[in-house]
Amino acid sequence: MTVFHDTKVDRRALRAWRLGRVREKLQERELAGILLYDPVNIRYATDTSNMQVWTMHNAVRYAFIATDGPVIVFDFHATKHLSEGIEVVDEIRGARSYFYFGDGPLMEDRAKQFAREIDDLVRTYGGNNRRLAIDKIEPHGLLALLKRGVLVENGQEVMELARFIKNDIEIAAMQEAVDACEAAMWRMREVFRPGITENYLWSILNQVNAELGGEWIETRLLTSGPRTNPWFRECNHRVIEAGDIMSFDTDLVGPGGYCSDLSRSWLCGGGKPSDEQRWLYETARRQIEDNIAMLKPGLSFREISERGSPLPEDCVGNRYSVVVHGVGLCDEYPAVPYIQDFAHSGYDGHLEENAVVCVESLVGRVGGRECIKLEEQVLITADGARRLSSFPFEDHWL
Incomplete structure (x- = not known):
């Protein structure tokens, strides 16, 4: 559980509220889902975290949230256990990275593998809706998604407006x-x-x-x-x-x-x-x-x-x-x-x-x-x- 302190807050209720806010904004925009890389947005939507500051500048962790479907956290090497017990997370997979520090000259090939997996999720849970919001993404991954026909929308707007109102x-x-x-x-x-x-x-x-x-x-x-x-x-x-x-x-x-x-x-x-x-x-x-x-x-x-x-x-x-x-x-x-x-x-x-x-x-x-x-x-x-x-x-x- 991503709680490092004693708290009186009902984290389950908090998670349900925040995920509901994200899906409300996805539905308003008729999007198939959203792909999140910003660790703050991942935290908001899933209440999970993993080396937050490090993953801000190393694209090794992301989450896919279907408007009508599962929440899938793609986590860094051997850290799937960090999201266990979080009831809003339906599935945990290993992340596919494609940035130069981690992947060197293999960036482009690995970006294609990443895009294939995300495209499959959009097709499975979006049907004919190919519109996917993304908050931020490395260029190779974006290009690979566009080549597969994924219609990329502004995920920053979705998340900022979701986070605007508190309960x-x-x-x-x-x-x-x-x-x-x-x-x-x-x-x-x-x-x-x-x-x-x-x-x-x-x-x-x-x-x-x-x-x-x-x-x-x-x-x-x-x-x-x-x-x-x-x-x-x-x-x-x-x-x-x-x-x-x-x-x-x-x-x-x-x-x-x-x-x-x-x-x-x-x-x-x-x-x-x-x-x-x-x-x-x-x-x-x-x-x-x-x-x-x-x-x-x-x-x-x-x-x-x-x-x-x-x-x-x-x-x-x-x-x-x-x-x-x-x-x-x-x-x-x-x-x-x-x-x-x-x-x-x-x-x-x-x-x-x-x-x-x-x-x-x-x-x-x-x-x-x-x-x-x-x-x-x-x-x-x-x-x-x-x-x-x-x-x-x-x-x-x-």
């Missing part, structure tokens, strides 16, 4: 991940002092997550002092000094495979923030609270972008990539950018009840010394946004 069981599972993340943040707070390195502080987050059954962290976004501005540097051996702002983004895949994506900024050394640090923090706090307050079912992504709390002019150039993004097993649909970016990177849609989103704020002057990074994870309810996180902000600065 109460999923929210309970996500809450376990958020609770583990906050336990790690409290441990970080205990050791946070002048003289430690960014790497050391980030390692505490990683350690506690693993200790509590978490799985991995997607980034190393923890920086201090002048390394916070501009954002997106990752932690290194810099020693954090008294008076530095330290900002971090958890990006944490916790217990049960669910993501806890929170951001906070702290002042090192226990003193008082400078006037500039206080202004940055007040601006970020106001922005994140205003943006949370407007969220509700039916609000369009364009409206979020247009109505989102604006940044001061000298901070616009340092704006974050999104105002709001979805979250589940990892960052998910939708991604809602600032209005300045909507024309070239935005798309429309609507928030729905039981979606979970993260609300982002990054505030730092262009050319300034530091940035404040804040982020909250919220559930969209009929009455608006309900926070899943409870870790405090530095409101005594305000």
